[in-house]
Amino acid sequence: MSTIFSKIIAKEIPSQMVFQDDRVTAFKDINPSAPVHILIVPNKEIPTIDDVTPEDEAVLGHMLIVAKQIAREQGIAENGYRLIINCRSDGGQEVYHLHMHLLGGRRLGPMLAQKD
Numbered sequence: 774m775s776t777i778f779s780k781i782i783a784k785e786i787p788s789q790m791v792f793q794d795d796r797v798t799a800f801k802d803i804n805p806s807a808p809v810h811i812l813i814v815p816n817k818e819i820p821t822i823d824d825v826t827p828e829d830e831a832v833l834g835h836m837l838i839v840a841k842q843i844a845r846e847q848g849i850a851e852n853g854y855r856l857i858i859n860c861r862s863d864g865g866q867e868v869y870h871l872h873m874h875l876l877g878g879r880r881l882g883p884m885l886a887q888k889d
């Protein structure tokens with residue numbers, strides 16, 4: 774089922790888009806958790822990282838190349854950044870269109886909370 778991200782990719786609703794080509798779209802997160810918080814999304818509707826198939830291998834690799842490029846453009850490559858893909862409910866996924874978070878611009882702290 775389509776999500777709001779398909780509408781953003783199709784430019785049917787506005788976003789702060791930073792990159793788009795025939796495979797991937799990247800736009801600023803509406804509720805940023807860090808000074809730089811960008812979502813990198815395959816144009817193809819794939820619900821979760823658990824739904825990818827071998828035919829998605831190229832687009833998944835492309836998402837990483839695009840992330841690296843955007844990190845450079847946003848000026849966070851040198852100090853470093855974090856890439857996160859949440860999967861389903863325990864992973865904290867809210868939007869069921871696969872996406873990778875690119876976060877940086879400050880020290881991000883430990884990867885996970887120490888306790889629930």
Ligand code: 5GP
Pocket residue numbers: 777788789800801802803804805812858859865866867868869
């Ligand atoms: P998830 O929790 O699924 O990994 O991340 C979903 C992200 O999408 C959240 O960080 C949320 O702020 C962002 N988001 C949800 N709806 C919109 C929207 O309409 N526009 C933008 N730019 N980001 C959104």
